[in-house]
Amino acid sequence: MAKKDIYRIGTGAGFSSDRLDPAIDLVARGNLDAIVFECVGERTLAFGHRDRQANPDKGYNPMLERRMRAILPLCREHGGTRVVTNMGVANVEGAAEATAAVARDLGLSGLKIAAVLGDDVSEDISADDDLWEPGCTVGEVGRPFIGANAYLGADAILPALEADADVVITGRVSDPSLFLAPLRQHFGWEEDAWPVLGAGTMVGHLMECAAHVTGGYFADPGLKDVNDLANVGFPIAEVTADGSAVITKLDGTGGRVDEQVVKEQLLYEVHDPTRYLNPDVVADFSGADLKQDGKDRIQISGGSGTERPEKLKVTVAFDGGYLAEAEVSYAGANATARARLAGDVVEERLARIHGSNAPRRIDLIGAASIHASALEDFDESRDVRLRCAMRSQSREDAENLLWEVESLLNCGPSGGGGYRGHITPSVMTYSAFIERDQVSSSVEFIET
Template identity: 50%
Template sequence: MTRPFRIGAGAGFADDRIEPAVEIAEAGAADVLVFECLAERTVAREVLARREDPTKGFNPHLRDRMRAVLPACARGGIRIVSNMGGANPVAAARATVEEAAAHGLTDLRCAAVTGDEVTDLVRARPDLTLTESGDPVEAILPDLVSANAYLGVEAVLMGLETGADVVLTGRVADPSLFLAPAMHHYGWAADDLPRIAAGTLMGHLMECGNQLTGGCFADPTRPEKQVPDMANIGFPIAEIGPDGALTVTKLPGTGGRVDRMTATEQLLYEMHDPAAYITPDCVLDVTGVDLHGDGDDRVRVTGAAAGPRPDSLRVLCAYAEGYIGEGQVGYAGVGAVERAELAAKVVQDRLKRRGFTYDEMRVDLIGCTSLHGDGAGPSDPYEVRLRIAARTQSRAAAQAVGFEVRAMHVNGPTGGGGGSNPVVRDVMAVQSVFLPRELVTPEVTVLGGRG
């Protein structure tokens, strides 16, 4: 029997740890490594970076990751797929080829997949409806930074079919990044729904890296939720057979755990209706899924089903929406909460007297109410940290928030210390529209290689 195709997770978010992917590559434990590194707002941030400098606009850790992993991948013949291309896959491919060359890998070829950026298409259709607010997209067009379609598996397949060692994309649905290499390897058709279901479920389980292998899981107060050797958690590896038979595991000798409990948490992660998880490739139904813990950090996954892919693609529209200003200061000892509350009142009063207005303002007592509101937990801690944050259309008003909070050192109640430097950040809001998929056309550019 030939061994199943093996797909390793190299990263599950933009700032993920670097070493676990290197360990998988050095052990030759995967045929492909997939790095998922693109959160909802990241592309818009990268669009702004690209405007400043046309050689930028891709994941800032790309060079570090490539430098770490490329030599072992080249030795083992391991291909790489990633959405680290961000808003500039071609520049990302150029950087990758440069890093490879610097390590003597002058043959490396890198495919850049573009076509997800559909800002002009959206601008030309002001009557499209924003899913979240119900308004026409026209309402946000003046502040629109970028609109990017979630491409499906066909875009990644185009990159793989070039034979490139590395395929870099911009916005692609996370599960599609993992499904594509399996489809490419086995020659599965896009309408072969049982296999597409298995591959999409595989991608969904893998896309957040170690959230399948014991990350985001440990609870020291419960015996069932201990995670061995957490500092050395291994990233997951999926083994998928020609018929879609799926087992998830991790590199032997690494920390963490893969079992029914970790797999169940990740199966339902960011899922709404479990009978209808919509991707560009299918509508996945996990209500018939069984997870078979076979021991030894292996889980066999059965029962995925899927309906046909949707006719339209979801497009994320990112737009500038003013500023958030923030400041913090700490209080401790007798009456800490009362003094923090008094400080909050004084800050709010001063901001009002200065004539600033805010779309929304939030007062948190960190240690009391900041995470779960007023309804939960004890409310009389020994120490508390006052945090005030507010959103506004005016940068000056946003700056004033942190300024007035820090002034509590000298101009507030007794014993206020540890004031933070004022923070101001741009707000990048996102909403979705849907576009008929035939309007969106992926393209591939291959860089590197000899000649």
């Protein structure tokens, strides 16, 4: 059968908690060959490990069942749109089982689900291993180890696609590889065809954050207006055999696809644009050429690449103790001064009464907070929320922070109200490198 000249691939999620309705719309109306759900960040992976340690059946994306239930029937109805996703997070087999259970429940028989395994290298990490960031060994971090995952590439996903899996579930793979794999399979790009792999990686990179390339994370009213942002559509790439593509979205959705939006996403989380490191290729975005090709259509070409890096990147996760945050508000005249005084009281008491030396931060939200360390002068405000934050390995320390902020209500400056406090578990993630031959991937299948 002749291969189609244009491969249509969409993005159904650009982060773990992304919206579902634009993904449903894409599968229903996008005439897609494949849809990718990208749902893993360094922290979600660490939390996935922790979830799995608490319950061996968990550790995959908490929205997996909900997403699969909504899209699997549509994927079948629309000619077998293939699903590629890293929603396996820290439990790929569990995610595949859960997907199969949803499919059976929906009466979808003959659905082939592939689990791509091998990214979890937790058992290969020892205390003597070096961490590239922060430049010490695993043992020297001095925190309980949670888990470690290597960034797999498109080559790990290919066997699943070649076996005609309808749904491919992975754990940690490089985000653009989720897109590059089906493109490689469709167009027959060889594993050392560096320029076209670089071009395909550029397309994957533009697509991996979903609405980031269709007008999300962009609007600045008056300067950068985005039409119907509440209904922003998710992207489609119409990819051709040379790795160039048109980035677009469905008619009737909100957002915009133009040079400004696409340029911003091209460099998102990129460092040297001539050397974007991926397991598949060192991609080069510096020759990118963008042309408007009708409304909400950007033709992108000029991506290239050179030989892939020798080693694979590994994310190593550690227990980060507790993050304690507590807030109380001051409003009206002199609010900033009262909030500042309240913060000073908390600081003094945590040190003197509780002997806490955990890292702390005081914000005056509304007057000086997020950019406070960068700027010297701030305006006084009539509506200030004091925020006190702390990270500590000690639960008691964290509880003391909440206590001290709450007790401001009776013992602090005048007119404090609206106390809220919470303690959340925290993780630390650092990066290392691993030899390719220490990582072996495999694929397991479930058929419903």
